[in-house]
Amino acid sequence: MTGKSLSGTTAVAVAGILVAFLMAAGCLGGQSSDTPGSQQITVTGSTTVLPIAEKAREAFEESHASTGIMVSGGGSSVGVKAAGEGTADIGTSSRDLKPEETAGYPDLVKHHIADDAILLIVNPGNAVDRLALDEVRGIYNGTYTNWNQVGGPDAQIVVVGRDSASGTREFFSEYVLKNEDFVKTQEEFNSNGGIQQKISQTPGAIGYVGLGYTEGVKALALDVNGTAVEPTLEKITSKQYPISRPLFMLTNGEPDGLARQYLDFVMSGEGQQIVASLDYIPVQG
Structure with missing residues (x-):
């Protein structure tokens, strides 16, 4: 009787292993990793x-419920580098x-998905409504340290910017700062959201963000040849408006x-309607 019991147990174990193997091989209708839904x-x-x-x-996952798309910043x-x-x-x-980067990753393909602008933002309580690009450059290179030097109140300017991994910083440095050094007192954040929050809570602060980050802050007009351009x-x-740029998604090959x-x-x-709803600029009609 003991021998019959052991034999049955062995048979069940072998059958289980066989079923697991067949499922792994896709022979019993189990979803393999090649199935689009998985x-x-x-x-x-x-x-x-x-x-x-x-x-x-x-929005995509609403009509592709079994797919998984993990989205993050950085x-x-x-x-x-990740692509x-x-x-x-x-x-x-x-x-x-x-x-x-082009030399190091020659197979990268750029997909131009939207356009954006860089906005200069201040606390809503700041009386300054417009700045010339030269004044912005002077603030970020340390020439101007008090708001009264650019038509504002007698208050220290708190300079806020992005960290060195930021594409927004790269563009701002080249286009606005003309590759001059940022003032050493600049407070650096690793996200647009971090700058937005800092500006909203700091009366004397100024920062730069993408179009989608204006809640709780005031976006400044830029003085272009004597005209305030909002x-x-x-x-x-x-x-x-002079500070605009393309936004990309990148893939390694097609x-x-x-x-x-x-x-x-x-x-x-x-x-592209989603792009527009977030206050970015669509590139497809």
Whole structure:
């Protein structure tokens, strides 16, 4: 009787192993990793592109319920490296590729998904409504340290900017600061949201952010040849507002599978409506 019991147990164990093997091989109708519904991808990089990537993910997954898209920030440099080295399926960037990145990752493909502008923001209680680009440069290189030097109240200027991984910082440094050194007292944050929160809570602060980060702060007009140009979508699209740039998603070679589907969605009519709803500028009609 004991022998019959052991034999039965062995048979059950062998059968279990066989079933597990067949399921792993896809022979019993189990979902393999090649099944589109079971795919997962990662999207990482620019915090400027982050709201677009996240909202697009939410909408995409509503009609692709069994897919998984992991979206995170970290900065444009993080996105470029992750896409180039294959640690993410899609990288995001709010700046163009540097020559060394193009050389190091020759297979990177840029997908121009939207346009954006960089806004100068201050606390809503600040009386200053407009600055010339030269004044902005003077604030960020340390020439101006008090708001009364640029037409404001007698109050110290608290300079706020992005960290070195930021594509927004790269663009701001080249276009506004003309590659001069940032003032050493600048407080650095690793996200647009961090700057937005700091400015909203600090009366004397000034910072720069992407278009989607204006809640609780005041966006300044830029003085262009004596005319105050506000950062409205109309004036950004018509190039009257001077600080604008393209936004990219990056893939290592031409994308396929779920990455291709997700990128196609971002560029679709619905995806570009999401871009517009977040106050960025669509690139497809």
